Amino acid sequence: MNRLYINPLPVRIWHWTNALGFILLIASGLQIRYLDLIQWMSFRTAVVAHNWIGFVLIANFFVWLGFYLFSDKIKVYHPELSPAKYFRASFRQMQFYGYGIFKGDPNPHHPSAYRKFNALQSMMYQIIMMLLVPIQFFTGVLLWDVARFSSIVERLGGVRVVDTVHVVLFILFSGFIIVHVYLASLGHTPSAHFKAMITGYEEIEDEPKQDAAS
Numbered sequence: 001m002n003r004l005y006i007n008p009l010p011v012r013i014w015h016w017t018n019a020l021g022f023i024l025l026i027a028s029g030l031q032i033r034y035l036d037l038i039q040w041m042s043f044r045t046a047v048v049a050h051n052w053i054g055f056v057l058i059a060n061f062f063v064w065l066g067f068y069l070f071s072d073k074i075k076v077y078h079p080e081l082s083p084a085k086y087f088r089a090s091f092r093q094m095q096f097y098g099y100g101i102f103k104g105d106p107n108p109h110h111p112s113a114y115r116k117f118n119a120l121q122s123m124m125y126q127i128i129m130m131l132l133v134p135i136q137f138f139t140g141v142l143l144w145d146v147a148r149f150s151s152i153v154e155r156l157g158g159v160r161v162v163d164t165v166h167v168v169l170f171i172l173f174s175g176f177i178i179v180h181v182y183l184a185s186l187g188h189t190p191s192a193h194f195k196a197m198i199t200g201y202e203e204i205e206d207e208p209k210q211d212a213a214s
């Protein structure tokens with residue numbers, strides 16, 4: 001078993017702050033949206049907490065962005081430019097998650113410090129971090145002070161449009177977290193990826209030795 005330093009400290013700090021923040025944002029957001037059904041706290045506390053946590057996570061996003069922009073580890077987010085190669089790798093990974101894993105097949109992706117994501121993670125994390133998270137923060141800031149940002153809100157189609165985008169993304173993120181945590185439990189042991197996001201080190205299983213006769 002080898003150890004590979006895969007998650008540098010800034011990524012780990014960003015990630016767990018972000019995960020906790022998203023859970024709190026979802027909880028307070030649910031109460032703000034469904035006031036009749038959920039009353040975990042007073043409405044005012046939910047709004048104030050939602051705004052504050054939102055701003056903390058926006059600042060935290062720049063920890064993630066700054067780390068990757070100013071280090072060569074940005075390579076882990078470089079997309080695969082050959083569509084054929086990308087689709088082959090995605091298909092292999094889907095086959096593994098949907099079938100191979102239940103037969104005990106080895107994971108087709110072998111992580112390294114600069115290629116830690118498999119094809120599916122790579123696409124998913126790019127969309128989440130470079131598109132959906134920024135849109136969620138942007139619409140959140142607009143809704144935080146609609147009067148101040150009224151000209152931008154109007155240009156985007158009004159409060160209803162901005163609010164709908166914010167709520168649709170909230171539903172997507174809630175679903176993403178469930179799938180993400182499930183997939184994160186599919187390491188060589190159920191806790192392997194979680195430990196790697198805490199300690200920084202991923203344990204890499206040795207390749208099975210080829211029989212000399214085969």
Ligand code: HEM
Nearest residue numbers: 011015018019022125128129177180181183184193194197
């Ligand atoms: C309970 C909540 C969460 C848990 C337990 C969790 C767990 C993990 C684990 C174990 C990893 C490392 C293995 C892997 O890459 O799959 C990871 C990576 C990652 N997670 Fe999460 N996560 C959570 C919430 C979130 C949320 C809310 C987001 C974004 C909105 C997120 C975005 C990411 C990203 C982008 C990575 C790759 C980070 C990098 O190396 O740059 N996670 N997560």
